[in-house]
Amino acid sequence: MKRIVALDMLRGYALVCIMLDHMPIGVLRKLTLTNFAVFDAAELFVLLSGFLVGMVWIKVEAREGRPAAQIRFLRRAAQVWLALIAGAILLALFSALLFKLQMNHTAVWFQYARWIVEHPIGYVATVALMWMQPNLLDVLALYVLLIATVPVTVPFMLRWPWLAMAVSVLVWILAQPLNALIPNQRPGPGLLFNPFGWQMLFFAGVAMGAFRDRIMPVLRRHAALLTWISVGVLLFSLTIVIALKIGAPAKPVSQFLRQITGGIDKWSLDFMRFIAILAASWIVAVPLARPFAWMAATAPGEALAEIGRGGLFSFIVCVMLSIWGDALDMTVPPGPANLWLRLAIDIWLVTAFWVIAALWMRRETWLPPLRTRLGLG
Template identity: 70%
Template sequence: MKRIMALDMLRGYALVCIMVDHMPIGVLRNVTLANFTVFDAAELFVLLSGFLVGMVWVKVEAKHGRRAAQWRFLKRAYEVWLALVLGAVLLAAFSHFLFEIKLNHTAVWFKYALWLFENPAGYIATVGLMWMQPNLLDVLALYVIMLVTAPITVPFLLRAPFAAMAVSVTVWLCAEPLNALIPNQRPGPGLLFNPFGWQLLFFIGVGLGAFRRQIVPALRKHGQVLTIASVGVLLFCLSVTLAWRIGEPAKAVSAALKMVYGSIDKWSLDGLRLMAIMAASWLVAVPLAKPFEWMANTAIGRAFGEIGRGGLWSFISCVLLSIWGDAMDMMAPQDFTGFLLRLAIDIWVIAALWVSAALWLRRDEWMGRIKARFATR
C-alpha cells in the first residue's frame, strides 16, 4: 500500500506535540496545537490511527479475506498492549534512575518509580491488566481497547456504516456513566481516556479511511459550505483558547463563549473538541491538501514523517524523552538564559526523537552491517 506522506508527517507532528506538551516548563509547548484550538495532539493521534486502520483493513480484506484482517489487528492489539507494559516498565525505571542521580521531574508521577522497585510483579500485573494506566502512556490503553474490538466493530462498520455510526454516537452520548462501570486504580471513575467517548473519533477515522474514495467526492459537492463552516468552527475555538490564555481580563468573554459551547471535557471527548478536530481534518484533507503535500516533502516534513512511521517505537521514545527533557528543563535558571536553554532542550529532544525513529526504520540496514562485520572476524 502506497504511503501518504502527509499522514506520516501529521502522525509525527502529533507525537512531537505529545512529547513537548508533557514537558511542563518547556518553551515550545506554548506553540503546540493545543494553544490555538480546543483539541490537542491526542485527538489527532487517535483520528489518524483510526484512519490508518480503515485503510489497511480494506486492503488486507480485499487481498487475503476478512479473517486475515481480523487476525492482523488482533496481533496489532497485542503489540500495542506489549508496548504499554514494556513502556510502563521503562518509564518507571527511567524515572527511578533520574531520581537516583538527583534529577527531579514532574512529567510522570513519582510513585511509578517506587512501585516498580518495591513490588515489580504487582506493578507489571496491574499495568498488564490495564487496571492502572501510567500517565503519558494512557492513550495506548485506549488504543488497545479499540484494536481488540476491531475484529467485530470494523466488519459491522463496513457492512452497515450508518447503523454502526448510530450505535457509536449512542455509546458516545452515554460515555460517562458507562466509563464509571470500569474498575480502575484511579480515584476517579473508569479510564482517564474514556473509551466509550473516544471510540467515536476512532471509528470516524476508520470510516474515513475505509470509505475515503466514496466520502471525499460526495463532500466535495458541498466543499465551499464545509470550508466556511470549518473555518468558522476553528475561529470560534481560537477565541475560546485565547480567552483562556488571557485569563482574568477576558473572563466575561470566556463566560459568554461558554454559554454557547457548555463545557469542554477532554477525557470523554466533548462535542466541541470533536467538531474542532473534524473541521481541521476537512481543511487539511481538501482545501489545504496541496500545501500539506508540499510540507511533507520538505526536510522538516520528511523528518516528522519518519517519526510518524516509527509507530510504537516513536511513541515510547517520545514518552522517555519528555521525562528527560522535563528533568533538564528543571535545572535551567528562571531568566532569559534559562529560556534559551529550555528552548535548546526542546529542540534537542525533538531531534533525538527523529534520530531514534530514523535508526529504528533503518535497523535492518545497520544491524546487517554489524552482523556482517562480526561474521568476517
C-alpha cells in the same frame, strides 16, 4: 499499501507535540496544537490511527479476505498491549534512574519509580491487567481497547454504516456512566481516556479511511460550504483558547462562550473538541491538501514523517524523551535569561527524536552487520 507521506508527517507532528506538551516548563510547548485550538495532539493521533486502520482493513480484506484482516488487527492489539507493558517498565525504570541521579521531574508520577523497585511483579501485573495506566502511556490503554474491537466493529460498520454510526453516537452519549463501570486504580471512575467517548473519534477516522472513495466525491460537491463552516468552527475554537489565555480581562467572553459550548472535557471527548478536529481535518485534506503535500516533501516534513512511521516505537521514545526533557528543564534556573537554554533543550530533544526514529526505520541496514560483529548473527 502506498503510504501517504502527509499522513506520516502529521502523525509525527502529533508525537512531537505530545512530547513537548508533557514538558511543563518547556519553551516550544507554547507553539503546539493545544495553544491554537480546543483539541490537542491526542485527538490528532487517535483520528489518524483510526484513518490508517480503515485504509489498511480495506486493502487487506480485498487482497487476503476478512479473516486475514481480523487476525491482523487482533495481533496489532496484542502488540499495542505489549508496548504498553514495555513502555510502563521503561518509564518507571528511567524515572527511578533520574531520581537516583537527583534529577527531579514531574512529567510522570513519582510512585512508579518506587513501585518498579519495591514491587516489580505487582507493578507489571497491574499494568498488564490495565487496572493501572501510567500517565503519558494512558492513551495506549485506550488504543488497546479500541484496536481489540476492530475485528468485530469494522465488519459491522462496513455492512451497516448508518447503524454503526448510531450505535457509536449512543455509546458516546452514555460514555461517562459506562466508563464508571470499569474497575481502575485511579481515584476517579474508569479510565482517564474514556474509551466510550474516544471511540467516536477513532471510528470516525476508521470510516474516513474505509469509505473515503465513496464519501469524498459527495463532500466535494459542497466543498465551498464545508470549508467556510470549518473555518468558522476553527476560528470559534481559537477564540475560546485566546479568551482562556487572556484570563480575568476576558472572563465575560469566556463565560459567554461557555454558555454556548458547555464544559469542554478532553477525557470523555466532548462535542466541541470532536467537531473542531473534524473541521481541521477537512481544511487539511481539501483546501490545504497541496500545501501539506509540499510540506511533506521538505526536509522538516520528511523528518516528521520518519517519526510518524516509527509507530509504537516512536510513541515509546516520545514518552521517554518527555521525561528526560522535563528533568533537563528542571536543572535550568528560572528566569527569562535562561529561556534560550530551555529552548536549546527542546530543539535538541526534537532532533534526538528524529535521529532515533530514523535509525529505527533503517535498522535492516545496520542491525545485521552489528549482530555479526558481536557474534550474535
